[in-house]
Amino acid sequence: MGGTNQSSVSEFLLLGLSRQPQQQQLLFLLFLIxxxxxxxxxxxxxxxxxxxxxxxxxxxxxxxxxxxxxxCFSSTTVPKVLANHILGSQTISFSGCLTQMYxxxxxxxxxxxxxxxxxxxxxxxxxxxxxYTTKMTHQLCALLVVGSWVVASLNALLHTLLxxxxxxCADNTIPHFFCDITPLLKLSCSDTHLNELMILTEGxxxxxxxxxxxxxxxxxxxxxxxxxxSTQGRWRAFSTCSSHLxxxxxxxxxxxxxxxxxxxxxxxxxxxxxxxxxxxxxPMLNPFIYSLRNRDLKGALCKVVHRRMLxx
Numbered sequence: 001m002g003g004t005n006q007s008s009v010s011e012f013l014l015l016g017l018s019r020q021p022q023q024q025q026l027l028f029l030l031f032l033i034x035x036x037x038x039x040x041x042x043x044x045x046x047x048x049x050x051x052x053x054x055x056x057x058x059x060x061x062x063x064x065x066x067x068x069x070x071x072c073f074s075s076t077t078v079p080k081v082l083a084n085h086i087l088g089s090q091t092i093s094f095s096g097c098l099t100q101m102y103x104x105x106x107x108x109x110x111x112x113x114x115x116x117x118x119x120x121x122x123x124x125x126x127x128x129x130x131x132y133t134t135k136m137t138h139q140l141c142a143l144l145v146v147g148s149w150v151v152a153s154l155n156a157l158l159h160t161l162l163x164x165x166x167x168x169c170a171d172n173t174i175p176h177f178f179c180d181i182t183p184l185l186k187l188s189c190s191d192t193h194l195n196e197l198m199i200l201t202e203g204x205x206x207x208x209x210x211x212x213x214x215x216x217x218x219x220x221x222x223x224x225x226x227x228x229x230s231t232q233g234r235w236r237a238f239s240t241c242s243s244h245l246x247x248x249x250x251x252x253x254x255x256x257x258x259x260x261x262x263x264x265x266x267x268x269x270x271x272x273x274x275x276x277x278x279x280x281x282x283p284m285l286n287p288f289i290y291s292l293r294n295r296d297l298k299g300a301l302c303k304v305v306h307r308r309m310l311x312x
Contacts, residue, residue, distance in 0.1 A: 009168035012097050012187075013090045016081065016177045017272060028085045034284050035078040041287030042067035048300035055300055058121050058136040063290060065145055066114045070283035073107040076100060077178040077279050094168075097179035102160040104180070104279075108255070109152035109206060115248055116210030116217075117144045122241050123217040127224045155206050162198060166190040176272060178279070211252055218245070243290045247282070254278040 017027050049055045049064040077100070084090055092100070124135050159181065169189040176183050181199070185192045218241070225237045254277045291297045 009094060009172045011091045011093050011172065012179065013173045014080075014084065014092055014177055014179075015090065015173060015175045016084070017276070024085065028082065031078055031081055031280065034280050035074055035082070038074045038078075038280075038284040038287075039071055041284065042071045044301055044304060045287050045291065045297070048297065048304045051304060052300040055296060058141045059118070059125070060297070061141055062114055062118045062121060062145070066111070066118070067287065069107055069110045069114065070286055072103070073111065074280060074283045076103045076107065081177050092179060097184070098160055098164055100179045101163060101181060101184070102156045104178070105156035105159050106152045108278075109155055110148055111251060112207055112210050112255075113148035113152065114145075115244070115251065116213045117148065118244055119214040119217040119248075122244065123220055126221050126237055126240070151206070155202070159195075159198065159203070162195050166192065166195070176275070178275075180275060207255065214248060243294065246289050247286055250282050250285070251278060254282070 016024070045067045046064045049060045080092065080100070121136060125132050128135065163181065163184060166185075166188040167190040168187055171187055174180075174183045174187065181195075185195055221237075221241060225234050228234045228237065254274045291301060
């Protein structure tokens, strides 16, 4: 198929999660509540870390960046879902679809990189505590975050440009609630082998490399903790990593389930359920996971809420 066919599709139809009116009303309410909780929870963490000088450390610097990414991540998909329901529309323009896909790639990569950076931070803190302040400098922390944004942006641009070159003919129905790359590839009437090859090679390297770094970091952490003689000391060291491990498991489990299977193994129902987890549920849970077991962060959050209540 020639590239001229691409102009025949100027918009796509997003079928959403359900076609039954009663279920749509319930899902709208659930998505609205989850989105508000996501934005409020993550903004509170950013505000708490920013206003409490005791939390101006590398660990909380990375956590505030993760919270910012999670707010942007949810804002890429959920507001469009809510707006389509209110307006009674299911359409998204071709350019809007590519834009949404770009930000999804970029922010997914950022989540991935930040989780790896946070694992490295925990490795230095537990395995080299005496050298922590000299290794995790402000310059290094800033460089890690900025470098992550650059690589994530370039990777997202690559996959978006590869998608933009494809032709889309008669069928413009996406059985999803946002423009994800897998259903878009299925709709294309062009040869998508290059796109799939890049996902399984370059895309896999982008996802797997940070995951390997996380594994190596925790192998060293586990080895160091097991050498601690007191049970209380071991528990204290592991407890600083438990929240991060919970988020890592949820994030990578859903990513692998959706993207790193052959296209023939995909089903729209399974893909939709998994993507709801990592695009909506995980960003909502992150503030709870990181704050419930963290006494310093809970204290800072209480101060922020108390100050806001007094101001009103």
